[in-house]
Amino acid sequence: MRVLSLSIALALAAGLPGLAAPGPALKYAVADLPAALRENAHAVIRRQDEQLLVKSAARTVETTHRAVTILDEDGARWASELVYYSQLNSISYFRGAVYDAMGRQLRQLRSQDIRDISLSDGFSLASDARGRVADLSQPTYPYTVEFDYEVVSDNPLFYSTWRPQPVEQLAVEQATFKVLMPAGMALRYQEQQLPAGTAQPKRTQGSQEVYEWQVHDLAAREEETDAPPLAELTPAVYTAPAEFEVQGHAGRLTSWADLSRWTYELNAGRDELPPAMKAAAAALVQGETDERARIRKVYQFLQANTRYISVQLGLGGWQTFPASSVAANGYGDCKALTNYCQALLGAAGIKAHAALVRAGSDEQDIRTSFPSSQFNHVILCVPLTKSARPDTVWLECTSQTTPFGYMGGFTGNRHALLLLPEGGRLIATPRYGASENRQERLTHVYLDAAGNATATLRTLSTGLEYDAVSGLAGLELAEQKKHISRRLTLPNFTLTKVGYKHTGPTAPLPGITETLALTLPALAPPSGKRLFLTPNLLSRLAPPQATVGERQADVVLEHAFTQQDTLQLHLPASLHAEQLPTPVQLTTPFGTYHSQLTALPDGTIQYIRRLVMPRTRFARTEYPAYLEFRRKISAADKAQLVLLKTDA
Structure with a gap:
C-alpha cells in the first residue's frame, strides 16, 4: 500500500493524464438537454432565477441568476449581459462563468472583462443612464454562459416584469420568479399566458409575504408572419407597487x-x-x-x-x-x-x-x-x-x-x-389609419420602339408614409440618390432629377412630394414583334410566406395605409397594346384592391392601382383566406402588358 501511495503521489506531481486533482463539478452539459428543447432553438435557458425583494416603499433589491446554453451563432446574443445602473440604482455584484459543451468551466468573469458604458437614448423620461456589460463569447459552439448580479434600487416606482421567454427560438428548461413583500405591503401583479401550475401558492416567510412563479420545458417558438408581438404570446408576470417613495416623494399607484x-x-x-x-x-x-x-x-x-x-x-x-x-x-x-x-x-x-x-x-x-x-x-x-x-x-x-x-x-x-x-x-394620441397614411404616385413613362424609356414620378406621402421619406429633403443630392436607388425596385435606371416639396403649414397632415426623373434602358426589350412590360413598376406586393404547419397566432396588421398609383404609358406610333390584362377587384375584411389598364383615345395606356390596408386583427383560422388575398394581389401586380409593333 505504501508503494501504491507513492506512485499516486508521483503521478499527481507529474500531472499524468487521468490522475489530476479533482476540478470543479461539471455543470450544464449539453448532452443533458432534452431533444425537444433543442428543436428550432438557437439557445436554451438552462436555469433562470429572478427575485424581487421589496425592503420598503423606498427600496428594492433585484437578484438574477441566469445560465444559457448557446447552440449556434444566432444565439450568441446571450453570451453578453448588460446590467443597468444610475444614481438611484447600484450594482452590488456582477459575476459570471463560461462552460464548454461537456460542462467543464473554461473561465470565470474577471473585473477587467466588464466594461462601463453610457446608455443615454436621447429622449428618455426616466432611464438608467449607464450600464456594465460583460461578454463571455466563445469561438466554438455549443457552450454555456452563467451570470449572477444584484441591483439595489431607490426608485421603487419600477417593479420587475418577468418574461422567461422574451424572444423567438429560445427554449426554457427552468425559470423561476419570486417576489418578497414586507408584511402589510400589497403586491400588484398581472399574469399573462401562464401554463397550468406556474403560479405557486402564496406563503408567509418570517415577516414577508412570498409570491412565486415557475415554468419549465418551454419549447422554442418560431416567428410567424404578421403575428402579435411575442411579448403578448409568451408567459409573463407584470408587477407594480401599491405605494412607493422616490427620494422622499411618496405616492400611491393603484390607478x-x-x-x-x-x-x-x-x-x-x-x-x-x-x-x-x-x-x-x-x-x-x-x-x-x-x-x-x-x-x-x-x-x-x-x-x-x-x-x-x-x-x-x-x-x-x-x-x-x-x-x-x-x-x-x-x-x-x-x-x-x-x-x-x-x-x-x-x-x-x-x-x-x-x-x-x-x-x-x-x-x-x-x-x-x-x-x-x-x-x-x-x-x-x-x-x-x-x-x-x-x-x-x-x-x-x-x-x-x-x-x-x-x-x-x-x-x-x-x-x-x-x-x-x-x-x-x-x-x-392621434390615430393614423389608412386615410391618413397615403402614398399617391403619378408616373409618366415615355417608351420608344426599342423598349427604352424615360420617366417622371411625382409621389405625395402623408401620415406615417411621410415619416419614411421626410428626412431625405435635408440630405445632400448624392445621399438622396443613394437612398432613392436602394428604395426603387427597378432593375436598371439612372436618376436625372430629384426634388422635394413639403406641404404647407396649414395642411391637415404633414406631407412631402418627391419628384424624380429617370432613364430606364431596356425597360421592355423586344421579343420579335412584341414588347412585354409590367405596368406596376414600383408598388408590387410580395405574398407572405405560408406558415409551416398549423398557424398558432392571430394575424395582426399594424400598419394601415393607402397606395394610389396612376401610370400613363406614352407610346410611339409604331406600338399599340395587343392585349390588356383583365381588371382585378378584391374586397375583403383584410383590405381592398383594384387594378385596371385602359387604352385612352390618344393611344396612351393608363394603369390605375389602389390598395387600402386597414389596421386590424383577426383569428388565426382566417390566415389561409388572408394568404389568398395577398396571393391574388401579387399575381395582379405582376400582370404584363403586351405591346405589338405595327411597322415590323
Missing part, C-alpha cells in the same frame, strides 16, 4: 389617477416664466383670433429657440427643470421643454397639459388595464376650447423639425396619461 397626481405634484410650481418672457409670449399671439394659429405661433417659437438635451440625474428622471431655466439657457429635456411650452402657452392665454407616453417607432402601446410606470417620454396636450367640435392639438416639444400637431410613428396610435392636479386619465 392611473394616482400616478398622474404624483407626477403632477412633483413638477408643480416649475412653470413660472420671467416677466419679460411672459410679455413676449403674449405679444406673439396678439391680434390672432384663430385658436389653432395661436398655438402654432407659440410652437414655432419654441422650435426656433430651444434645443433638446437629455437629463438623467436621480429624481431628474421625473422632475423637470424650471421653465425659467429653459428660458435662460435655451435647452432642456423632454420634461423641461414640454413644461416650458406649456408655460408659454399659458402666458398666451392657452391651457395645456403635459402627458406621459411610451415613445418609439417600434414600441407597443402600454398595458392600459394595469396602472403602472410604463412611460419614457413627455408630450403636450392642448385641448381646443373654441372648436365647433371637441378637438385636441398634440405637440412634440423636443424636435425642431416635427410638423405642428403631428405625432407620427414616434408617439401616435397609442395612449398617453394626462398630468392633472386632481389625477389624470389615459387618452388616445
Whole structure:
C-alpha cells in the first residue's frame, strides 16, 4: 500500500493524464438537454432565477441568476449581459462563468472583462443612464454562459416584469420568479399566458409575504408572419407597487389617477416664466383670433429657440427643470421643454397639459388595464376650447423639425396619461389609419420602339408614409440618390432629377412630394414583334410566406395605409397594346384592391392601382383566406402588358 501511495503521489506531481486533482463539478452539459428543447432553438435557458425583494416603499433589491446554453451563432446574443445602473440604482455584484459543451468551466468573469458604458437614448423620461456589460463569447459552439448580479434600487416606482421567454427560438428548461413583500405591503401583479401550475401558492416567510412563479420545458417558438408581438404570446408576470417613495416623494399607484397626481405634484410650481418672457409670449399671439394659429405661433417659437438635451440625474428622471431655466439657457429635456411650452402657452392665454407616453417607432402601446410606470417620454396636450367640435392639438416639444400637431410613428396610435392636479386619465394620441397614411404616385413613362424609356414620378406621402421619406429633403443630392436607388425596385435606371416639396403649414397632415426623373434602358426589350412590360413598376406586393404547419397566432396588421398609383404609358406610333390584362377587384375584411389598364383615345395606356390596408386583427383560422388575398394581389401586380409593333 505504501508503494501504491507513492506512485499516486508521483503521478499527481507529474500531472499524468487521468490522475489530476479533482476540478470543479461539471455543470450544464449539453448532452443533458432534452431533444425537444433543442428543436428550432438557437439557445436554451438552462436555469433562470429572478427575485424581487421589496425592503420598503423606498427600496428594492433585484437578484438574477441566469445560465444559457448557446447552440449556434444566432444565439450568441446571450453570451453578453448588460446590467443597468444610475444614481438611484447600484450594482452590488456582477459575476459570471463560461462552460464548454461537456460542462467543464473554461473561465470565470474577471473585473477587467466588464466594461462601463453610457446608455443615454436621447429622449428618455426616466432611464438608467449607464450600464456594465460583460461578454463571455466563445469561438466554438455549443457552450454555456452563467451570470449572477444584484441591483439595489431607490426608485421603487419600477417593479420587475418577468418574461422567461422574451424572444423567438429560445427554449426554457427552468425559470423561476419570486417576489418578497414586507408584511402589510400589497403586491400588484398581472399574469399573462401562464401554463397550468406556474403560479405557486402564496406563503408567509418570517415577516414577508412570498409570491412565486415557475415554468419549465418551454419549447422554442418560431416567428410567424404578421403575428402579435411575442411579448403578448409568451408567459409573463407584470408587477407594480401599491405605494412607493422616490427620494422622499411618496405616492400611491393603484390607478392611473394616482400616478398622474404624483407626477403632477412633483413638477408643480416649475412653470413660472420671467416677466419679460411672459410679455413676449403674449405679444406673439396678439391680434390672432384663430385658436389653432395661436398655438402654432407659440410652437414655432419654441422650435426656433430651444434645443433638446437629455437629463438623467436621480429624481431628474421625473422632475423637470424650471421653465425659467429653459428660458435662460435655451435647452432642456423632454420634461423641461414640454413644461416650458406649456408655460408659454399659458402666458398666451392657452391651457395645456403635459402627458406621459411610451415613445418609439417600434414600441407597443402600454398595458392600459394595469396602472403602472410604463412611460419614457413627455408630450403636450392642448385641448381646443373654441372648436365647433371637441378637438385636441398634440405637440412634440423636443424636435425642431416635427410638423405642428403631428405625432407620427414616434408617439401616435397609442395612449398617453394626462398630468392633472386632481389625477389624470389615459387618452388616445392621434390615430393614423389608412386615410391618413397615403402614398399617391403619378408616373409618366415615355417608351420608344426599342423598349427604352424615360420617366417622371411625382409621389405625395402623408401620415406615417411621410415619416419614411421626410428626412431625405435635408440630405445632400448624392445621399438622396443613394437612398432613392436602394428604395426603387427597378432593375436598371439612372436618376436625372430629384426634388422635394413639403406641404404647407396649414395642411391637415404633414406631407412631402418627391419628384424624380429617370432613364430606364431596356425597360421592355423586344421579343420579335412584341414588347412585354409590367405596368406596376414600383408598388408590387410580395405574398407572405405560408406558415409551416398549423398557424398558432392571430394575424395582426399594424400598419394601415393607402397606395394610389396612376401610370400613363406614352407610346410611339409604331406600338399599340395587343392585349390588356383583365381588371382585378378584391374586397375583403383584410383590405381592398383594384387594378385596371385602359387604352385612352390618344393611344396612351393608363394603369390605375389602389390598395387600402386597414389596421386590424383577426383569428388565426382566417390566415389561409388572408394568404389568398395577398396571393391574388401579387399575381395582379405582376400582370404584363403586351405591346405589338405595327411597322415590323
